[in-house]
Amino acid sequence: MRILEFERVSYQYASEDFDIVDQLSFSVESGAFHCVIGISGCGKSTIFRMTNGLLQPKCGTIRVGGIPITQQKNYCGYMPQRDLLFPWRTIGENLALPLEIRGGFSGKEKTELVEEALADVGLAGCRDKMPQELSGGMRQRAAFARTMLTGSDLLLLDEPFSALDFLTRISMQEWLLEQWRRHKKTILFITHDVEEAVFLSSSVLVVEKTPIRSLREIPVPMGKTRTRQDLANPEIVALREGLVDMLRKQVGG
């Protein structure tokens, strides 16, 4: 089943004289994990911001679960680059935010859902801590738990690990794969780190040039359960190098 569909979608920034996204059509199957890679400024974030409704496309239709997004609310969970935990709220209160906005939860239900989500990301007992007391990796896990509490099946993650140090980042990648296998969500993940893209995705969506007219889908020949050792397979190494070449050509002009 297709969870996300773009049908001839275009977008133009007021400051530019061309459509950065130009008649783009693509679709995402439910339960997939795709990384979207492309060079900086290629417009991959624009795709995300149209999907979550922060930008309105110039033309075309975006559907989530078969219904145009203009006709629905709360259909996707968006996790931006910075964790954006509100510094005046405890971790528990931060996680409760999407529940407060959706409304219809009693105080007790909220507490239960938050506790459950925290335990799920390995932060049990952090409910009353302030975000400032947590490390970078823990903050990202809390932000992910908050995204999960939007209750959406489609998660849009915009370079969530780019600000983390290398070791934290690779353990967060393994952690995210585990979360994805367990919760059976559909994840779209923006990154410009080729290795991260290959390690995480079932297939990589490459932005080959700007304006974006199509996304090139490149399947990653690894199972759902994978380890970092698999990245050393000759096949995967070749794939990675191919992707790097593809991106470097664009930077070179």
Added chain:
Amino acid sequence: MRRACRGNLPALAFLLGLLMLWQLGAMKVNASYILPTPVQILKKIWELRDSLLTVHLPATMSVTLIGLAVSLLLGLGLAVLMDLSPFWQKALYPVVVASQTIPTTTIAPLFVLWFGYGIWSKVLVTILITFFPITITVYDGLRSAKVEMEELLRTYGATQWQIYRKVKVPCALPYFFSAVKMAIPMSIIGAAIGEWLGAQSGLGYFSRRMMTQLDGAGVFAPIVLLSVTAMMAVGLVSLLEKRLIRWRGES
């Protein structure tokens, strides 16, 4: 508590030194009608305690409180309006700034002519002095809210009102407290200026009456009382702030 006392120790010692210097200097000058000693001032406060505390302090405080309350309402209202609408921001901001170039003390006698010797001419002086810092500071606070945070809530499907309550208000709250702490002493000064220019009661009025009688200590007594009141009020607000605000600025 003990740590707070120790923290203030240098300030207290310095103040004590200054007061002693004053005492010695004033004793040397020996003209208490222009330069009374601190001890004479304290004695005066004690002598006049009845009329100062039951008549004049309440009069000044009611002007201050009414003025402060109106300033807060006006300031918050203007700040929110300017934050919500670029048009009103453009229209109001320069006017608000310009209002501060009016030398209030020179225009205040007119207020007395317009509104009489009653409370409202003084309230107006207070408002004119205090609404500006409140408006500008709270407006800055509302502006300090991060766009990304608003956007995040929008992706959760939040309404404009929910965004205001959950992002803008918490961001502006520390600024609001700074504004109140600034406004309290200013509103007391405003009230005293108003009373100095024309009133039938109040500490400013009292100070002026003593001036005409060349009673130096009598001029200072209400001033000391005003300062102490202002310090206590600011302390109270700081205490409230500490209870309500668990963070200040970005971590």
